[in-house]
Amino acid sequence: MSDQTGSQDSHSPLEIDKKKIAETDLAILPLKSAVVYPSLVMPLMVTEARYARLIDDALMAGDPIVLVAQKDPEIEFPRGDEIYTVGTVGSILKMLRFPDGSVRFLAQGLARVKIKKITQEEPYLKGFSEPIEEEISKDVAEEALVRNIHEQLKKVVQLAPYLPDDLQVSAMNTEDSSKLADLIASNLNMNTEQKQEILEIFDVQERLKKLTSLITKEIEVLEMSKKIQSEAASEMGKSQREYILREQLKAIKRELGEADDHTMELEEFQKKIKEAKMPDEAREAAEKELERLSKMNPSAAEYTVSRTDLDWLVTLPWSFSTKDMLDIKKAQKILDEDHYDLEKVKERILEYLAVRKLKSELKGPILCFLGPPGVGKTSLGRSIAGAMGRKFHRISLGGVRDEAEIRGHRRTYIGALPGRVIQGLRKAGSNNPIFMLDEIDKIGQDFRGDPASALLEVLDPEQNNSFSDHYLDVVFDLSKVMFITTANMVDTIPPVLLDRMEVIPLPGYTDMEKLAIAKKYLMPRNLSEHGLNSDNMMMNDAAVKKVISDYTRESGLRNLNREIGSICRKVAKSVASGQAERIKVDRKLVRKYLGPERFIQEISEKRASVGVVPGLSYTSAGGDILFIEATKMPGKKMLELTGQLGDVMKESVKAAMSYLQSHGEELGIPQSEFENHNFHIHVPAGATPKDGPSAGITMCTAIASVLLNKPVASHLAMTGEITLRGDILPIGGLKQKALAAYRAGIKKVLIPKKNEGDLEEIPKEIKSKLNFIFVERVSDVIRHAFGVEMKSEIGKSPEKSKRKSAKKEFLTKKTGAKKRLVKKKKAK
Secondary structure, eight states, X not given: OEEOOOEEOOSOXXXXXXXXXXXXXXXXXXXXXXXXXXXXXXXXXXXXHHHHHHHHHHXXXXXXXXXXXXXXXXXXXXXXXXXXXXXXXXXXXXXXXXXXXXXXXXXXXXXXXXXXXXXXXXXXXXXXEEEOOOBOOOSHHHHHHHHHHHHHHHHHHHHOTTSOTTHHHHHHTOOOHHHHHHHHXXXXXXXXXXXXXXXXXXXXXXXXXXXXXXXXXXXXXXHHHHHHHHHHGGGOSTTTHHHHHHHHHXXXXXXTTOXXXXXXHHHHHHHHHHHHTOOHHHHHHHHHHHHHHHTSOTXXXXXXXXXXXXXXXXXXXXXXXXXXXXXXXXXXXXXXXXXXXXXXXXXXXXXXXXXXXXXXXXXXXXXXXXXXXTSSHHHHHHHHHHHHTOOEEEEEOTTOOOTHHHHOOOTTSTTOOOOHHHHHHHHHTSSSOEEEEEOGGGOOOBTTBOHHHHHHHHHOTTTGGGEEOTTTOSEEOOTTOEEEEEESOSTTSOHHHHTTSEXXXXXXXXXXXXXXXXXXXXXHHHHHHTTOOTTTEEEXXXXXXXXXXHSOOOSSSHXXXXXXXXXXXXXXXXXXXXXXXXXXXOHHHHHHHHOSOSOOOHXXXXXXXXXXXXXXXEETTEEEEEEEEEEEEESSSOEEEESSBOHHHHXXXXXXXXXXXXXXXXXXXXXHHHHTEEEEEEOSOTTSOBOOSTTHHHHHHHXXXXXXXXXXXXXXXXXXXXXXXXXXXXXXXXXXXXXXHHHHTOOEEEEEGGGGGGGGGSOHHHHHHOEEEEESBHHHHHHHHHOOOOSOOTTOOHHHHHHHHHHHHHHXXXXXXXXXXXXXXHHO
């Protein structure tokens, strides 16, 4: 239903039979967004069939109708409680019917009425209405109000383009103050609620006062709009149109006492700055940025950049810290529940909590978990966060080559953002989270800078209390953050970073440890993930051991977890298809589910060969077995090295060759063997790069095997660095190498004498299976490998010989004294 502005009736007023109106059940026509006033003519239109019928019935009966506004214009066919109770009774002057079924008609308001009772709702509303008597008082006050309205109307007509020019003339010719108020109200730009409010004021003076207030506000809005248009006229253009409209909207909101979005946003930022409790430097920077933002046009391109900068400043956790859980026993219980063994790491965390309990202000430690993949370094970080009651955030450093990844980009760049450290703090929501910097040994560098150097400020306890991100350009205190880094190899960690971290090794697991972890952690987790339980599937220890030994060869647990998951899927398929309700997995079923064995105990199966010596190595994946192969052929003393050997490993081969040539006579090897032969050393697998000095004695033994034409003793492996004088130097990663020897079926391991103290870290299970033999010189290695004694050792010091002679003499005297004591006891 549509409507137009009402106009005063130019004809003589119709006679109103108030008694008849009160006694007649009149049709009620709801109006959408329109209010009809008495004595005014208004064009109306109806499109609904029921309302067209209402018009026809009223014309046929010669009855007036009640025109009343509905409360919600969205309702298509309102009920009696969904229209206002005060409306206008009116008569239909003219009607036109259109082909589309719609009806247009002229309605003239006769009098205000109040609906007393709804008697019909279908097909249209009908009810009894009571005409309302208006309160008219012809006094000075009313005359003053009328004159004031005439003056205001003059201004409004001049300012408002939507008002007709003859409105002022019509108002001047209207002597009845009630009709004057209704005439002006019907033409003013007001919403339905305001027009209805005027209709419901029965006291004419009160109606004039309300109208005066509304006209005054309309004049102020129109004047402000005119002022804005005048000021912006010189700059008006296509691109400025949107800006002008926004300014007009702001001005209107200000006049109505409502704050605009820009002002509200600035107030919100001001509130956040106070709540953030920033340090003085950061607070001053935030307030300066806020002042700059307040002077900026919201439609400007820089506004968004400045707003983003300020948003980063106010949302960082400058002063918020999570409360540490300092219950040592509870923390230990959580760590034990989440991870098996790893006693050193757990002890270090509990030590920190203990000190933190005694001293509240304590800098966060910077730890480095060093170990092969799959031993639980990353998950241990999460467990530590849970045990301490702190937030956890992980940053992967693998392949990071840009310094800006750590320190952020400067704001001058498009799309600049803070570095990962500041981003992580914002996500964590506290200034003391557990930060895990994963794969720190795989960090790189290129022309964009050196991320390792940028990490110095993060990981140095003396510097990280004043960490400065390029984007924020203010200092942030990182001293409360506990940084935990992870690495597979210590050699590739930048030395400057390694110096600032406390390295905690996490070596691989033994078979018995893997069995315990599989039973306690991996099996329950996989059963749950695959919809199974202990009633559906049971896997005995023998089956788990077969998976460990025959289908995985690793220091960690990832492949073991995958294989157990594969078995669970096979069982789930059988259970879901109804083939079985409960399956007990044994060694036979493991082979059925996983196929042929992938790994065999190659040392046990392999026969000893001349020139082939098992060595032990330490890689990023843990310990491993290397088979050093050597051979000789007629030639002119040439040395060929293959297998992608690094410089250090090549130098070890040359040192071994030089030692054997200089001590050939002691081994019974003529010099012609060296002069008339070429030697070739190969280290499988050829596609894998290798380096390090710990294969020195293995290289030396392989060459000696070729020269002596003797294989090494079976089930023997070795590791150690050699010198030109034949001394054996200590090596690293002994536990990982021992684990590799244990998994490969080795029985004896030759290790440097100086590594004797490292045996304390090796599990008892491995020490019970392996025979560790300590060697100090190459002669000791030759003796244990071939059963050959060297005739003498060049370079042995006289002092050492004297000490050995004295020790031998002392032992001889001690043995003699014991024998004499035994004889005396027997005699007695």
